[in-house]
Amino acid sequence: MSHAIQPVLDHLAARQPQIEAWLNTFLRIPSVSADPAYAPSMAEARRFLCERLRSAGLRQVQELDGGGEPAIYGEWTGAPGRPTLLIYGHYDVQPADPLELWRTPPFEPTQVGDRLYARGASDVKGSTTIALEVVFAYLAAVQACPVNIKVFIEGEEETGSPSLRPLIERYRSLLTADAVLSADGGRASAVVSTINTGARxxxxxxxxxxxxxxxxxxxxxxxxxxxxxxxxxxxxxxxxxxxxxxxxxxxxxxxQPPTPRQRSDTAAFPYDEAAFFSDVAGASHGEPGYSPRERITLRxxxxxxxxxxxxxxxxxxxxxxxxxxxxxxxxxxxxxxxxxxxxxxxxxxxxxxxxxxxxxxxxLNTGSPAATLRPDHPLVTAAETVLQQSSDSKPIHVRLGASVPITSVFKETLGIDTLMFGYNLPDEDVHAPNEFFRLSSIPQGLQAWTRLLHELGNCHSSSFHRG
Amino acid sequence: MSHAIQPVLDHLAARQPQIEAWLNTFLRIPSVSADPAYAPSMAEARRFLCERLRSAGLRQVQELDGGGEPAIYGEWTGAPGRPTLLIYGHYDVQPADPLELWRTPPFEPTQVGDRLYARGASDVKGSTTIALEVVFAYLAAVQACPVNIKVFIEGEEETGSPSLRPLIERYRSLLTADAVLSADGGRASAVVSTINTGARxxxxxxxxxxxxxxxxxxxxxxxxxxxxxxxxxxxxxxxxxxxxxxxxxxxxxxxQPPTPRQRSDTAAFPYDEAAFFSDVAGASHGEPGYSPRERITLRxxxxxxxxxxxxxxxxxxxxxxxxxxxxxxxxxxxxxxxxxxxxxxxxxxxxxxxxxxxxxxxxLNTGSPAATLRPDHPLVTAAETVLQQSSDSKPIHVRLGASVPITSVFKETLGIDTLMFGYNLPDEDVHAPNEFFRLSSIPQGLQAWTRLLHELGNCHSSSFHRG
CATH class of the missing domain: 3.30.70.360 (Alpha-Beta Plaits)
Known part of the structure; x- marks a missing residue:
């Protein structure tokens, strides 16, 4: 089984131009969920995704309606006895305003060096594309995935996922899985490899x-x-x-106050505090008794x-x-x-x-609690194995200052944990003008997701449900 | 001379429908000075006024350019030895937004009972029309005014008159006069007659x-x-x-703290404090030690x-x-x-x-100081005489909470005083949605302005320049 990934990696390497072209088309659809004026573009994004899932060979491709913006679903369940992973992404994006501060049109993807500028490029159409293409590549290159796959692409992430719970309750039998792999919740550093173990x-x-x-x-x-x-x-x-x-x-x-382990992890994280603030001409300011990085992740x-x-x-x-x-x-x-x-x-x-x-x-919505993944969870172990294959050092655990409400929703509704494994980087101006995604993250992400599915294929389903 | 006014009053009474129609046309021009997008309508308002002044027989009709929105000028100087009165009004209006709160379109004058709804109806196209029509009526009915007239209609009142000073300096010889009669600065009460002796x-x-x-x-x-x-x-x-x-x-x-006379005048003014606030569902709130009416006029x-x-x-x-x-x-x-x-x-x-x-x-502009007219000024005396002809009680002196910057500008540049003699009433929602002017104020204003010009014709020019 461990030799089966090379054809997949080769297939992905050859397909990279088509993958970039498909992402560009995806980014041209202004799927802004916060503003009802963009409803037609939201529908267009759904049609676009469904078509791609069907042509890649996924089954049960459909829109799941929870009362708000529908989610997109598709599955491949040809690996009996292997774990079932729900792959999460979202097709909606933040509003683009203030428009006058964009140097290029927000819905006309523009490549400048390694950067692809567009609203939603980093958050999170880029990483969603990576996750999907790895599944498609397994099916195309070796006609099978190492795990069972349920693709679930949401349309309300940027508005706080108001109808996610009723939607999951309604389609519970379809969505049952052992764990979630999320394309949302990106890398914390371009310097060291990290694993997200939680989010505010x-x-x-x-x-x-x-x-x-x-x-x-x-x-x-x-x-x-x-x-x-x-x-x-x-x-x-x-x-x-x-x-x-x-x-x-x-x-x-x-x-809960930060644990000693969290504080030492935070201190170990390579973090240029001066650059973090001076890059945006902002002044460090916040709760006394905590370092700036603690304030934005642990408080x-x-x-x-x-x-x-x-x-x-x-x-x-x-x-x-x-x-x-x-x-x-x-x-x-x-x-x-x-x-x-x-x-x-x-x-x-x-x-x-x-x-x-x-x-x-x-x-404005029901909100979401913070999420935490225990450090010895098989999702964490698999991610550590994968990331050590491309790095000398052991990846360090970090928590995300941003919210990924779906992690707690999946925990509370389906009882399963989520690994955030997005490939965006923290300086990519998400939720702001001139958002971009690094093109070099695409081959890195495709390799890592390919290896991650492979690693998880070696786990037993029951190991995801312990503790 | 004192019998000469009846033909003028008769002429005005017969012309009332035409006067209302002319005002409606004036109100349809969205002459918003604060927003450069309305520049074409500002120019249209100027053409409209110049045409009317010329057809009424005024001379030297022209636009006076001070570097901003030009003012309109026209004169009748056929009363040698009599005082020269500069009649002031303004053709610009406040922005109409928030548009969604208007019950009728702001630039489509709509009559409901005694009320004529439109942006600028009360502030101050209604009263400007009254002042102009009285001059025109004198010229049409008896071919002469009791005083020399210089009409000066400004286009920047709602933006704080930024170019009024340079404009007056530039056209000083044209604008020289003994006093100003202002159509801006309206009546303080519908119950008793009042004379404005100052403004914030x-x-x-x-x-x-x-x-x-x-x-x-x-x-x-x-x-x-x-x-x-x-x-x-x-x-x-x-x-x-x-x-x-x-x-x-x-x-x-x-x-300057309020004088005892100002405080007693304020106390004498019939003022339903509870209604003043409850009419707008606002809460009385302000500087301790002063009555609500003192706060809004003397502080x-x-x-x-x-x-x-x-x-x-x-x-x-x-x-x-x-x-x-x-x-x-x-x-x-x-x-x-x-x-x-x-x-x-x-x-x-x-x-x-x-x-x-x-x-x-x-x-945003140079601002303007408060203005004060001494209680024994001939402008005040003439106004008292006129107002007592239509009321049993002696008019009481009030100060205006709003600003009429032109009063201090005229004092400082031309050395002359201003009587505010507008006919709008204080509840007419100026600067707010659903601004209106009372149609019944038109005949009242026409009569009073006719008598006022007549009274001032009996004054000697030098009496305006004392003290």
Missing amino acids: GHAALEIKLRTAAKDLHSGRYGGGVRNALHDMAALLASLHREDGSVAVDGFHAGA PALDVNGMWGGYTGAGTKTIIPCEASAKLTARIVEGQDPAQVIHSVLAHLQAACPPGCDLEVTA | GHAALEIKLRTAAKDLHSGRYGGGVRNALHDMAALLASLHREDGSVAVDGFHAGA PALDVNGMWGGYTGAGTKTIIPCEASAKLTARIVEGQDPAQVIHSVLAHLQAACPPGCDLEVTA
């Missing part, structure tokens, strides 16, 4: 504050009436202390993602705005409950809201 | 704050880096104390008119925004210098701005 969770809410029935003329009311922007500014300012720590009572409830955070109200056009408009809005998201760590996090922010805002203000706080 | 001044600025070179992914940076919206919220929240008073050092420098104010930053579209976007902006305006009282007010806010923001933030504060 996520919660999102929106605030609307109203102080009058309409905008008022500042000449007629100025100095005598509440101003929604003044009150919103005070509310938002009250969420953090001056040192950057979150000042919301109950926000940290249940949060929770609360960020205002957008705020708006009043006149924002050219020139001046002398109004007292009656309404102000803000969007907030939290990143949460092991032990925190997203519902409790949302409740604590809501309670804080309600307590801080002065009389005469009408406050509305809406959870 | 104005200053405007814009803040831009930057914390990084680009928006950052909150998964990658959340908890470890400055967030422009957090810092902007803290800056804006620091401008006021919890009681609503302005917390900026030096902001009140020079501000300064500082308002955030707009703020924005980050993602404001549908759904959620997990970014740490790198930039935040806000627009501010101040209303200032006698003794305050607009430049000092702007400087004090700038100094406050710079001192409050944390390291790692890049702060930019821009004055």
Whole structure:
């Protein structure tokens, strides 16, 4: 069995131009899930994926409808007695705005040296393509995979996967598997090899504050009436202390402090702190008692993602705005409950809201708790074996500051663990203008995924369900 | 001479339908000065006014260019030995947004009962039309005005009249007059007659704050880096104390406290405080030690008119925004210098701005000081005479909370005083959606302006220049 991978690797090496061309076509589809205006492109992305899965020989190819944007499914179950791996990716992307800051059109993939610029290139169409092409290559080159495969490509990752749970419940029999291999959740470093053993969770809410029935003329009311922007500014300012720590009572409830192992792993990670901040001209700022890297991976955070109200056009408009809005998201760590996090922010805002203000706080989704993969899990062991084949040093364990809500959803609904094995790198401007993916990551990722499926083929199904 | 006004009043009474039709046409022109996109409509409004002034028999009709939006000029100087009155109005209007809150299209005048809805109906095309039609009626009905007339219709009032001073300097010989009659600055009450003896001044600025070179992914940076919206919220929240008073050092420098006469006048003014706030569902809030009406007419104010930053579209976007902006305006009282007010806010923001933030504060115009007309001025005496002809009680003196920058500009450049004699009423939603003007104000205004010109014809020019 161990000799069976060379034809697959050869097949992939020969196919690299076609793989890049297919990724380019995928990236041209503006599959933005947050904005209903892009619904036709979401449907186009689904048709595009289904067609590819069918032509590669997968069975049961279909759209799985959970009430929101459907997911794409396809399977190959020709390895009885071998583990069944659910391969996860997502076809939706973040909104592209602010458009004016893109140097090339976000949905026209543009190659500059080793970089392929496009919205979704790094997050996560590039790594999704790698995972799929490895499955296709096994089927094309040796007519079999070392494991049973269930491909599951979601369309709501960038909006917090609101209908993922009902969808999984509805298609539970189809989706049953021993573990998840995720194309989302990328590499932590271009210098050393790493294995993701967890990710922060996520919660999102929106605030609307109203102080009058309409905008008022500042000449007629100025100095005598509440101003929604003044009150919103005070509310938002009250969420953090001056040192950057979150000042919301109950926000940290249940949060597990970093373990000694986590702190030493974090310290061992090669991390140019000065470059990390100077690259983006940002200032290091946050909770006292923790290193910058600990703050962004092992500690929770609360960020205002957008705020708006009043006149924002050219020139001046002398109004007292009656309404102000803000969007907030939290990143949460092991032990925190997203519902409790949302409740604590809501309670804080309600307590801080002065009389005469009408406050509305809406959870934008149910959120997701943090995820953790135990260090001796067979997924981790297999990944370590694969990564040591291309590196002298043992890969180090890291946790992801970003959220991969699906890891906890799969754990809670199907009872299975997830290995994040994406090939994107941390500097690729995901969720920002000029997102890109390194073309050199494609052959590296194709090799690693080929070896990973091979390694997992040697595991017994039961080993995934221990502990 | 005192019998000459009846033919003028008869002429105006007969012409009322044409006057309303002309006003409707004027209101259909979306002459928004704040937004460069409306430049063609600004030009259209100027052509429209020039044509009307010429056809009414005014001379020297022309556009006066001061470097910004030109003003409209026309004169009738056939009353040698009589005073020369400069009639002031403005043809520009506030932006109409938020458009979705208008019940009828803002630039399609719509009559509902006594109300004529349109952007600019109350501020100030309605009152400008009244002033102009009275001059035209004198010329049409008796071929002469009781005073010499110089019509001056500005196009930059809603943007703070940035080029008014250079314009007046440039056309000083054309604009020389004994006093200004302003169609802007309306009636303070529908119940009692009032005379405006002053107005608050104005200053405007814009803040831009930057914390990084680009928006950052909150998964990658959340908890470890400055967030422009957090810092902007803290800056804006620091401008006021919890009681609503302005917390900026030096902001009140020079501000004259209300005189006993001003406080008793204010107390005498019939003012339904509860209705004033409940009509707009706003909460009374402001500087301790002053009544609500004192706060909005005799005390300064500082308002955030707009703020924005980050993602404001549908759904959620997990970014740490790198930039935040806000627009501010101040209303200032006698003794305050607009430049000092702007400087004090700038100094406050710079001192409050944390390291790692890049702060930019821009004055949006030069501002204008507050204006005051002495109680025994011949303009006030004439207005009192006219208003007592249609009311049993002596009109009471009030100050305007809004700014009429032109009053101080005319004082400083031409050395002349201004009587504000507009006929709009305070509840007409100026600067807000669903602005309207009362149709019944048109015949009242036409009568009063006819009598006012007649009264002023009996004054000697020198009486305007005393004290």
